[in-house]
Structures are given as C-alpha cells and as structure tokens.
Amino acid sequence: MNKGDNEEINPDFVTRLAGFLEFDEGRIQHLFEKNYLARNWGKHDYLFRFDKEISRIERGTVFYEKDESFEVIMGFPKIRRAMVLDPTLRKHFSGLEKIAVEEKMNGYNVRVAQVNGEILAITRSGYICPYTTERANVKLNLKFFDDFPELVLYGEMIGPDNPYVPKEIYGIESVEFYIFDIREKNSGNPLPIQKKHEILDEYGFLQVRSFGEIPLETAAEEIAEIVRKLGEEEHEGVVIKDPDMVLAPLKYTSSQSNCSDLKHAFKFYNEAGRDYMLSRIVREGFQTVEWDENEAEFKKRCMQLGESILSPLRESIRSIKNGQRLYEEARIRVKDPKTATEFENYLKRLGIDAVFEEPQSIGDEYLINIKKINKSTNDKTQAILEGDLW
C-alpha cells in the first residue's frame, strides 16, 4: 500500500511552502518524511494533504500551488459532542439568544471545490475520490463554482449508491449531495447560516434539513424532542450551530444512531475501534439519565443495546462457521465505466480489499456491486472456531 508519493518533493518547493505556512523548513522536511504531509498520486499529484493535525490545521486539509503561492482547502472541523444537552448547550453557546439546529445526516463527508479548473470531491482525509468526483460533477449545479471559485461546499454524499456508508433510510434512489456548510478557501471561514441558505437555494443545492433557530433557553428540551423523533425514523441526530458561525458547532445523536453504529462495529468486531464502541455505549447511559426514563423505557433501551451488540456478533460468527466470508456490500452507479476502474484502483491504493462485480447497465449509467472484505474479523473468527485460544 502506498498512499502518496513524497519522493519527488524538491527543495525549492519546501522553501516556498515553509514561507507560506510560516513553519521552519526543517519542520516541513520532517512532516514530509513522516508522511504527515503527503502528496497525492496520479493525475492529482499537484495536490497535498495534511495526514495529521498539525498546529491546529485539521487533518484532511489539502493545498496546491496557485499563482506563485498556495491555495488551501481546510479540512472538516471536528464537531464536538454534547453528552448531555443541559447544561452543555447553555454553557457552550452562552451569550447567544438563539441557536440554529440542523439534521446530522448519515453519509460520507465530502468537500467539493474548483481546483485548477476541475471540480473535485475531496474526502474527509484529503483524498480525491474518483467516484465521488464523478457523482459531484453529475449531480451538482456547477455554475456555482464559476460564480464563486473561492468557496467550497461541505456536505454529505447520501444514499444507497454511496459505497462508504450506504443508507436506504433517506428515500434517495441513488446518491445525492446534501450541503451543510459553505466555507472560504484559505481561511476556512464559514458563511453565516442565513447567507448559506440563500446561496444554496439560489443554485438549487440539496441541504441538510433545518429545524430553524431555537431560543437557547428552551433548546435542550426542544432538541431532545427533535432527536427523539429523528431516532424513530432511524435518523442520526442534529448539529447545533451559532447562526453567525462564530462559535464552534456541537452534535448530539439519537439512541438509534448509537445502536446502528454498534451494529456495524460488532459485525466486524476485530476491526472496529475499542474507543468507538465504548463511546457509543456510554452515550446510552447519559441519555437514559438525562431523559429520566422509567423502567419500561430503560428495559427497552437495554434490549436494544444488547441486540445491537449480540445480533451482528452472532451473525458474523455463524456465517464464518457456515464457511462464508464476511464482507460489506456496497454499490456504485457511474456514467463512465472508467470511473469504476479508477475507483477500484483508488481503494486498492488505500489498502481496502474490495471485489468489483460486472457492471450492469441501468438507463445511461452502470450499476456495480462491490464486496469489501474485512480480513481481520474473518481470520480471527475462523481461528477461534478452529480451536485457537484468545
């Protein structure tokens, strides 16, 4: 696996980049050696990414040379989580009258921007995904990027043809891009929410659902109600924002979203992060206390938690016992079969073991089913079932 191509960085480039970032040259050199700064490969090899957070520049931030200097597309700011709504909202947003509430959708984070005249889809980690890039070019009103070359769309790719996080729950036939932020290149500054809505409306972009502005005073209660309802539809939760986008947003999720994460994690129990699992479990504890649930509600929550953990575990162990291999099913829909080939190579380069089936023609596009293999859980489970010790 080779995720980048740092060999050919020349000294002059290092000097200019050091000047631009206001880092020592030695530090830049070191970051390249450690692959914390990494050059993309292939036709996008003019693009560099931060593979680690450095001096408060988010991981996934990308940059490239432009007009004898550099242009930067900042990464997704990590949104911190309220474990309880009250007093967290009052404390975090203190001084505001109202806060804006938007749905947190369950998709694949992507930034879309014009870079050297091309429209690129940049992943959370700072890669250029060829599939997402093709979809963005097909689905989005590209006039926006000509009118605002200095702006970047921050959104989620959502739907069943999203090969990373396939979801049927939103009633989308293939994939769509739901935008949640517009930010400036270089500074990374977000537009205020009102301004964002105006522009997104004007160009006809899909937007994550807005629950409007809510008085801070009653927000904890109202948001609990919103999240409960979202949970009933298996939706994920909300992001709570300062309408001026000065204070950092917070997120808060439904129990169903925690359980859904756990279902996926325990299907591939040997791959999933321990902290990932634990945090989702602990959230259930805080939510049941904050929502002051009665015993019937609590029992229901226990059962849901237990089933979210044990059902996928049992399913995985049974499958392997029956001689099957575990895999994740995914699907893409492309205009150009070349995009599928490029995407296959891209996944390979990222170390993801995926089998692409034959394309099926559908309208003027092609559907391709993909099986992503999770080797570690497969091998571990098989070994245990054959008598290996833990």
Add this chain to the structure above:
Amino acid sequence: MNKGDNEEINPDFVTRLAGFLEFDEGRIQHLFEKNYLARNWGKHDYLFRFDKEISRIERGTVFYEKDESFEVIMGFPKIRRAMVLDPTLRKHFSGLEKIAVEEKMNGYNVRVAQVNGEILAITRSGYICPYTTERANVKLNLKFFDDFPELVLYGEMIGPDNPYVPKEIYGIESVEFYIFDIREKNSGNPLPIQKKHEILDEYGFLQVRSFGEIPLETAAEEIAEIVRKLGEEEHEGVVIKDPDMVLAPLKYTSSQSNCSDLKHAFKFYNEAGRDYMLSRIVREGFQTVEWDENEAEFKKRCMQLGESILSPLRESIRSIKNGQRLYEEARIRVKDPKTATEFENYLKRLGIDAVFEEPQSIGDEYLINIKKINKSTNDKTQAILEGDLW
C-alpha cells in the same frame, strides 16, 4: 507513589543475580533501572519481583537471597481461554484420554510460601499483602510449610472480607483460602493433580471444587453442562487441566461471569480497560453460537448483556448527578489492628485511593469497612454533567 526501592542495589548483588538467572550483568542493571525488576520496601525489602514478563519468567515472580544463592517463587502462569469448547479442547489436549475439570473461583490470586522462616502471602503481581499474609497465617495449617518448605500453595482468597474481590456467592462468612495448585519453588513445576489432592486433604486445606476426570471425547459437551449449572449459581466457570499437569490448563467461563465482569467495568467505565470490556462481550457471541441457542434464549442473553452494561452505567451517572462520589465498598477482618494500618499504607503505596473507617470489634477480631475511590470515572462523569464535551 513509589512501588519499590531500587536505589540501593549493589554491584556484587547484580553480578550474582546475573549468574543465577544467566542474564548479562548489563541486562540486569537495565531491568532494575526500568523497574522491571523491583525491590520490595519495608520489612520485606529482601524480596524482589519481576514487574514484567522477562524471557518467559512470568510477571509477579519473586526471588530472594538464600544460602549464598537465590530462591525463586514463580508467578501465576497465565491460563489461556477457550472461546469455544469444541474443537479447542480436542486440539489443545490431543493425546490425552482424560482431562481434569476444576471450578474457577472468583477471588484474589495468592501464593503462600515460607520465605526466610515467615509465611508470606504473595499477590499475583508479586507484592506481599500484609492483610492477606495475616489471614493466611490465621487460616492455613502452617505445619505444611515446615514439612514441605520447598512447596508453594497457589490459590484464591475468597469471601466477603476479601478487600479486592468481595463475593458473597460462596456462602463464606469472612475469607477462606481455596487452593488450586501446589508448585515447587525455583522450577515452578506443579504436582500432578492426584498428588496435589492427597497433600491438600492431608493438611485439611480447602480446595477448589473438582469435577473429576472426564474423557476428552465427551468433554466439550459435559463441560458446557457444568458451566451452565455454575452460571445459574453465579459462579465463574472452570479450569481444564492435564491430570499430569504437563500440558498448560485452559479456562472457560459462564455467561453470568462475563456479565458480572461487565457490571463492574461499566460502573467505573472510565477506569476499566477497553479490551477487558470487549473480550467479555465477544465471548457472549461465541457462546450463543456454540450452544446453538434458540431465539428465546438469545433474547434473554441480549437483555442480560444490555442490563449488565447499562444498569451500572446509569447507576454511576445518577449517583454523581445526585452529588455522591462513586466508590467500591470493601471490608477486611483482622486479628491485629496493626495489620489494618499496614494494609492502608500498602494500598497507598500502590496508588489506590482508599478511606478506612473505624474498626468494629467482632469476637476477637476487628471488622474495618473501606471505600475505594475511582477518581477517573468520578471526575469524567461530573465534568460531562456540568457541560463538558466528550
């Protein structure tokens, strides 16, 4: 916190120890510097322990000078776990006709041996616990150690007055020592099971329950039945042994034991190890598949798992919300009040934050209640409830 006293190791001692262990002198020096070899403090400062596994010498192994050489008491060999009984037993014990099955009791591992004329209780990590040592001297038939100074008892301290793992489930009033192995000093070689029973019977020692010898052919099925019954009484599980004690033993535990571990872990969710939690959850998955449970049994297992996780979590969060501090309750019963003081100092030295209440006289002994404070979970929970972000 200072768990040892390595400052005063003299060069001659290093030379002799290097010769005895067949290590380079430089390596011995390094092990002392890293505190991987550590000297005890206070009146047992002639005693050294391995604070880390080194060259297949178990962590917790202790040694001391004797007759111009050294004497070693080997640590507890780590017993590996069968995740499924079949085919693991057949594979691990292949070649044996029969295997011996003993109950795995839920207590505190302790080795008891005569060292320089004293009877000492040595913990799994290789410390001399003053409380366990007093109890061993009170409870055990000390004639054994005069008759067999070269043998070491390997057992569990069990019962409600065990301050480490207090358990009421065994119907013990205070604490007792249940022996499971007898091993030789220096070599660490265990006695064959038959011989062990004879000696333990002769001196009237309590022994962990034996389920006798079982044909390897039918062992998986019979042991599943034994473990199911043990689980119904909230007992932990079994250790499965080669009767000659040549092949290493294996362990296998009940669902109730997994859930009981989880209850404790999630009460102190910020202290407990992530791997500890996950492994107990994954065992539930393998057991339900191996035991081929029907949907009703499976639902019950899900509910038990969910409750074992969420109930203690809710309890802890609620307590802190109500202004209480979380602690573990423990209790000791001593003959000599000085033992309690020594034990308090001992815990302090190990970095355990414990509050000792006033001794209450009971017969010719004293009961002392102890509160062990779990600072990390307390502080984290409090912070979250006050609006801190995750």
